[in-house]
Amino acid sequence: MTKNPRILVVDDEESMCNFMEIMLRKEGYTVSTAQSGKAAVSLIEQENPDLVISDIMMPEMSGIDLLVETKKRHENLHFVVMTAFASVDSAVDALKRGADDYITKPFKVDEIKHVIKNLLENDQLRSENQKLKDELAGRFTLDKFIGNSEVVVRLKELVKQIASSDSAVLILGESGTGKDLIARAIHSHSRRCDQPFVAINCGAIPELLLESELFGHKKGSFTGAFKDKDGLFQAADKGILFLDEIGNLTISLQVKLLRVLESQEFTPVGSTVPVKADVRLVAATNADLEQDVKAGRFRADLYYRLNVLPVNLPALGQRRDDIILLANHFLAKLAFKHNCAPKTLDEDAESLIIAADWPGNVRELENTITRAFLLSKGSVIKTVDFPEKLRSSEPAEISPAPDTGNPTLESIEKAYIFWVLSQTNWQKTKAAKLLGIDASTLYRKIERYGLKKED
Ligand SMILES: Nc1ncnc2c1ncn2[C@@H]1O[C@H](COP(=O)(O)OP(=O)(O)OP(=O)(O)O)[C@@H](O)[C@H]1O
Ligand SMILES: [Mg+2]
Known part of the structure; x- marks a missing residue:
């Protein structure tokens, strides 16, 4: 759901306003109240709420007048009317004039919660759809990196800053924390965004092949080299080359890479003529490179060169506030992909995934949500739809808060x-x-x- 949606309650009866305020606050909404249509009009201008819920029968300005007045200026603002059971006609009138829904008094608390939740969730779905369209269009901006926890907000600021410089970047983080996503976002936010973004996984290819992939080769330089071939440094010229799993690079390739970083030139396999390259390097690894340097597996000079601008991605367990946001994002994506109605998590399922250990981080969460989405019957995902392993895992270890002495x-x-x-x-x-x-x-x-x- 959108973060703390704002709701304005309008009713001439003070007790009704108070009741609704307490009930909706408990649901996590930010609530204001107005006891007349006039007061509501000015509050709407001041506070720009996401939803108005108004009684119809009020002296002076009726709920219908308020609705008409509001819709003139805020066409997309959700408006729900409340009406006494006896006057359903006026509710129908309200719907015709643009109200989103109505509730008859006396109402059940669950009914009102349900109406509000549905309207606001549709909003979220709309903005998710926009994001998915961007994704299909190939735009990998930072908005695609889901999360609004404090660490992530700070991370996004850092990435934007780093993107605007032109130096090499080292992205560090456990598997599945979004290193790939961040590398692409750096490209989108950099001045090289209209130039190529070329990615290669250094862990997946044997050394000789990798060298020729990176730097290209001359015809006949090794068995199978039937003609001259450009490497990825040439393909990425003026753009960004993303070296994933850089920790797997052999020492000899590390030396060659260092040379490109220092002199902006390289020599293709089998050639003696150096080639110029204007390439910005972004590297990523889930290994502890510092440890690798100490153990002699990774060259210190290359490490320091890359580590000028390090980006540390938090593990999912360090940003539990984002788990539900991420899960809902994946659920929206799945509904879009399967062209079906959105599914939601029930409260216990939410608690379960918030507390679970996620050694595989966001990738594991995404896979788990996909599985649950496919297994669940109906539109609500329950704890039984999650693997046994997850259900028996204990909440992650947490250190006790320091004792402050004074009772605050x-x-x-x-x-x-x-x-x-x-x-x-x-x-x-x-x-x-x-x-x-x-x-x-x-x-x-x-x-x-x-x-x-x-x-
Ligand atoms: N913050 C995020 N918001 C949305 N999706 C995310 C986020 N972080 C990761 N993902 C998704 O999780 C999956 C794994 O992310 P990614 O491939 O970027 O991880 P990684 O750090 O490169 O992992 P590895 O070290 O295993 O290569 C991808 O499908 C990615 O889209
Ligand atoms: Mg990756």
């Missing part, structure tokens, strides 16, 4: 959450319900406060 609001919250958890025997879904927060918020707080069952 936070320390009281921490103690209270711990108490509720012990009361529910650490059933987190139940505890979240009692605390009036959603499960993902509870997980975040458990992690933040370093709460553990055995404490």
Whole structure:
């Protein structure tokens, strides 16, 4: 869902406003209230809400008048009307005038939550679709790197900065953290974006072949070299060459690469004439290169040369806030691909994936979500649709928060959450319900406060 959507509740009855405000806040929305149509008009201008939910029967300006007035200026703003059971006619009138939906009073809380959630989720789907269109058009911008946790926001800023320089880049991160994605984003955001982006996986090809792939060869320089062939450095001229799994490069190729970095020239296999190359190098590895340098497997001079601008990608477990966002992104992608209605995760499934260990990081999450999508019956994905291994994994180890001494609001919250958890025997879904927060918020707080069952 969009981050904290903003809802405006309009009702001349104060108690109704209060009730709706409390109920919707609990759902994670940002809520404002207005007790007249006039007040609502100015709040809409000030706060630019995502959705308005308004009573129809109000003195002076009716909900219908408010609707008409609002739609003139904010055509895409969602508008839901509330009406007494007896006056369904006015609801029909509202729909004709552009309301998205209506609810009859007295209503069930679940009903109203459902109506709102559906409307706002459609918004997310629309923006996902835009992203997918970009993807199909081959645009690999940073927007495609999903995540809005603090680490990711900082990462994206860093990548933009780095992209605008012209020096070599080293991308470091565990398998599946998105190194490939970041390499392409660097290209899109760099001044070389209209020039080629050429990628090669250094781990997948034998040494001699790799050398000829990179630098090209002269006819007859080895068995099978029937004619002169350009290498990838030439193909990437003026653009970017992405060397994936650079840790697998042999020492002799490391030397040759260093030479290109230092002199911007190289010599094709079997040739003695150096060739100029204007290529920006982006390298990536999931190995610990520093360790490889110490062990003599990787040349220190090349390492320092590449490591001028390092980009460290966080493991998924270091940005659990993004797990649901990523999962929903993959679900939208799957629905788009299979041309079917979107599927959602139920609350327990969400809690499960937030807490799971993800050694394979985003790639593993994507594969797991794809599997669950295919296995699930109906439109809601449940914990049974996930592999047993995931279901039995314990939340990742977390270090306890430092004891600050003075009882702050936070320390009281921490103690209270711990108490509720012990009361529910650490059933987190139940505890979240009692605390009036959603499960993902509870997980975040458990992690933040370093709460553990055995404490
Ligand atoms: N932040 C992200 N947002 C969306 N998709 C992501 C993100 N990070 C990774 N992915 C997806 O996860 C998969 C793995 O990402 P990628 O290939 O970039 O990882 P990697 O770090 O290069 O892994 P490896 O070291 O195994 O090569 C891809 O399908 C990629 O699109
Ligand atoms: Mg990769």
